[in-house]
Amino acid sequence: MKNQDLVDYLRSCGVCEICQLRYLKARGSEYKDIRETLRRLDVKVNENEENVGDTVSTEDQPTKKARVSTCSTCLGLFSEDFQRDLLQGILASDFAKYDCQKIVLAISLPMILQLRQLAMWFALQKRFGASVDGINPPDVPIKEAVKLILHPIICDKLDKEYDANGLMINIDVTHSLEAGEVEKLVSLNREAFPAKAAHQKRIEISRGLLEKQYQPAKVKAETFEKYYQIPCASVEEPLKLVSIDLQGPLVCVAGRYRKLSRELSHTPWILNGQRLMEDSIEEIIIRNVGPHFAEKLEKINFMSSGREDVDVRCLGKGRPFVLEIPNAIRSSLTTEQAYEMEQAVDKSGKVSILNLQVVAREELTHIKTGEEQKKKFYRALCALKEPVTVDILQKLQIPESFDIQQKTPIRVLHRRPLHTRPRTIYSVKAKVHRGNPQALIIDIVTQAGTYIKELVHGEFGRTTPSFASIIGQPIDIQALDVVGIDLDWPPKVNNAPSVE
Numbered sequence: 001m002k003n004q005d006l007v008d009y010l011r012s013c014g015v016c017e018i019c020q021l022r023y024l025k026a027r028g029s030e031y032k033d034i035r036e037t038l039r040r041l042d043v044k045v046n047e048n049e050e051n052v053g054d055t056v057s058t059e060d061q062p063t064k065k066a067r068v069s070t071c072s073t074c075l076g077l078f079s080e081d082f083q084r085d086l087l088q089g090i091l092a093s094d095f096a097k098y099d100c101q102k103i104v105l106a107i108s109l110p111m112i113l114q115l116r117q118l119a120m121w122f123a124l125q126k127r128f129g130a131s132v133d134g135i136n137p138p139d140v141p142i143k144e145a146v147k148l149i150l151h152p153i154i155c156d157k158l159d160k161e162y163d164a165n166g167l168m169i170n171i172d173v174t175h176s177l178e179a180g181e182v183e184k185l186v187s188l189n190r191e192a193f194p195a196k197a198a199h200q201k202r203i204e205i206s207r208g209l210l211e212k213q214y215q216p217a218k219v220k221a222e223t224f225e226k227y228y229q230i231p232c233a234s235v236e237e238p239l240k241l242v243s244i245d246l247q248g249p250l251v252c253v254a255g256r257y258r259k260l261s262r263e264l265s266h267t268p269w270i271l272n273g274q275r276l277m278e279d280s281i282e283e284i285i286i287r288n289v290g291p292h293f294a295e296k297l298e299k300i301n302f303m304s305s306g307r308e309d310v311d312v313r314c315l316g317k318g319r320p321f322v323l324e325i326p327n328a329i330r331s332s333l334t335t336e337q338a339y340e341m342e343q344a345v346d347k348s349g350k351v352s353i354l355n356l357q358v359v360a361r362e363e364l365t366h367i368k369t370g371e372e373q374k375k376k377f378y379r380a381l382c383a384l385k386e387p388v389t390v391d392i393l394q395k396l397q398i399p400e401s402f403d404i405q406q407k408t409p410i411r412v413l414h415r416r417p418l419h420t421r422p423r424t425i426y427s428v429k430a431k432v433h434r435g436n437p438q439a440l441i442i443d444i445v446t447q448a449g450t451y452i453k454e455l456v457h458g459e460f461g462r463t464t465p466s467f468a469s470i471i472g473q474p475i476d477i478q479a480l481d482v483v484g485i486d487l488d489w490p491p492k493v494n495n496a497p498s499v500e
Ligand SMILES: [Zn+2]
Pocket: 015, 016, 017, 018, 019, 020, 053, 071, 072, 073, 074, 075, 076, 077, 078
């Protein structure tokens, strides 16, 4: 089959130039200059002839066509009129509210387009015989063509870039004939797939079903033709835009926090409907970082690499955290803005944050996985009933790792199942407190998930061995700090203004 013959036939069926290119299997940038591409494919372009359907406009060819009929296969989806309506619709929506450089179009297309594609497929088989495959469609599918044709045009007009994770512009499109066509499809489906129809009471007619089941290899042309015309009839009315709906991107903001207070919970602490603590790390960070990115702070999800108890501080380089912000109105953060947020959080006096930055969604795996394998670094202030002896001090210098068996502590049994877990303690290093001979400062490196308080006092033998069992006398924990977390993420950034 020659390209010229194919195009001549398509033209006689009322197919627009862009769709002619789809049937010539044009790719990527070949849609930019349609006539040039047609010429290159050895197709005669009749300059004087009124095009069937619209084409993408070029500067020197203004749109003043007297009468333009609707393309029989795309129903005007690729026409200039539709592009204009689409652009106007987007600009009339909440679009201006979103400060996002990246966008993605999600067009929900009526099924009539798929039916027409199939009708044309049958028509080409009739006309050109075996050179037209029965399994692989003869055209570049409309969905793909939307990406190749509409995306670049709309991005260009709005001065945005395409990104699958960008601001999603949900576009609902319909056609006046859609309902009637789908109704016929129900009958056709019963006839074309009687076995399947017998099994199911009601068959869901969907785009997916059309894509999977409806091709000349599976449906006979004669059956199809009982319900639909081959080739498809031309129509007057083009597709209509029903609605445009925007959904901001999911933005992830990472950083590290230090917890400076021994009276602060990780997340809002509410018991039987009553707040037990007036603030939390999560709330302090969200109320200072969130408003820049989103209108609704309730939807923001706070995650961190582990957590500490209310009375435990987290010092050193701090603990990695991420805010997952859905439907964001803004996706960027300058270092100045980040620094302001860091300063604002610091003002709470309870939490301080650093390394604040926007990160890619894929990087969240750092926080979500591998928690068990990570090492944790603690400093504990512990007290004995009598002054520390050299013997005790020596027993609490353990440079090599050892394993403990730890039953779920009684204090967390209300939210964790009762288990005995093995945990590795990598090292223990104790020294006497300078101001108090009965007190010890102990640096401990453990596997994540170890309960440190119980590791110290043993909780009536529920953790073995424990520091108490190792030294053979009671030892209590007075205060605990997390001094390091074995996760080198997010990358260090310095948001503070440089000093000249
Ligand atoms: Zn078309």
